[in-house]
Amino acid sequence: MGERAILAYFNSPEQAEGVASKLRALRVETIQIDRISHYPSDSDMGVDHVMNPINGDFPSLGSLTLNAGFNSREAAILAAADPSAYSMSGGGNLDTGRDILLTAVVNENVYEQALRVCEQSGGLV
Numbered sequence: 001m002g003e004r005a006i007l008a009y010f011n012s013p014e015q016a017e018g019v020a021s022k023l024r025a026l027r028v029e030t031i032q033i034d035r036i037s038h039y040p041s042d043s044d045m046g047v048d049h050v051m052n053p054i055n056g057d058f059p060s061l062g063s064l065t066l067n068a069g070f071n072s073r074e075a076a077i078l079a080a081a082d083p084s085a086y087s088m089s090g091g092g093n094l095d096t097g098r099d100i101l102l103t104a105v106v107n108e109n110v111y112e113q114a115l116r117v118c119e120q121s122g123g124l125v
Helices: 013-025 061-065 073-080 108-120
Strands: 003-010 030-035 100-107
Touching (some): 013 030
């Protein structure tokens, strides 16, 4: 019995967690959920990091809105020009707003069913 991989993109971590619990019911053991970005992330600022931009110390608009860490001031300025960095953007990462990636390794005998679970739950496979 072989294994196959599924990469599914979601709008929120909660949406991906809901799919992960359904996949665990199918006896899928290898599941990982990550936030993805076009930009390198700052290890000090996670998804749950809360900061007050009025009195907080943030190095750039890109670090504040994209949760990105930049090695140079020029890269931070360039990232701030991305539509995702300000409120005029209709989406987010990958131009779809789906910046949560669920990765699963499933047995071939439940692959089609696992794929349907991801798609029916709003995932982009």
